[in-house]
Amino acid sequence: MAQFHQPYDPYYQLQQPPPQPPPPSDRNGINTLFVSGLPDDVKPREIHNLFRRRPGFDSCQLKYTGRGNQVVAFATFFNHQSAIAALHSLNGVKFDPQTGSTLHIELARTNSRRKRKPGSGAYVVIDKRTKMASNAQETSSDDGGSDSDEAPATEIAASANQGDLGSVKSEAGGEPENAAVTANRQSDKTVEGGGNPCSTLFIANLGPNCTEDELKQSLSQYPGFTMLKMRAKGGMPVAFADFEEVELAKKAMEDLQGTLLPSSDRGGMHIEYARSKMRKS
């Protein structure tokens, strides 16, 4: 690999967040993660394989919401810290290198009340979609036949987010149908940013306590970053970050997408190209 990049700024790990003590109404009791950004052909087994080796993992469920092709998942851990640790190590990971789809992981709003039944599988599927096309759903207990804890060499690297890492999809083994679907997905041109490329980025899903300063700290490690403007809309802050070049903005977006700030309480940043460039002045 040509590029070695620190997945996470060591700045955050070496320093305690000084100014704000956590609000008492925090989510310290949450041990379930909410996972979005999944491709619509994701399999429950893939979700399970994604989480099964994280310390403290209990169980997970995959939900095909009836809404479009949206698929979400919930992963439950035995305690809050384990959930947080898994969140940190997997958030922002490229789930499908073919499409560039990236995992967004946040703490769930409420713990999953589904308890893992002894003797049944470690994961569960809920399909709210109009099931007319196929029976491509699995109920549980499909683990590829082995419950070994040994990690294959292609396992997703902890904390990886920018380099090339093993494909999550291929980890579970090659089903022919799966490969066919995957091969079909490479026709999209604009998978990123949700809009036209722009040298200004729009940043959302910031925590209520996010400061301009900490955001600036993160952004200023990327070449071409010029300035930042924050604005609170309806209580939640959003930000606009300007770069010298579209490609530099793109790089920063790809790298920071889904990552957590110290102030984050609801998952990682959502970054898109801004609809219009920041006024130059």
Next chain:
DNA sequence: AGCACA
């Protein structure tokens, strides 16, 4: 999902 400044 949420896009301002002139």
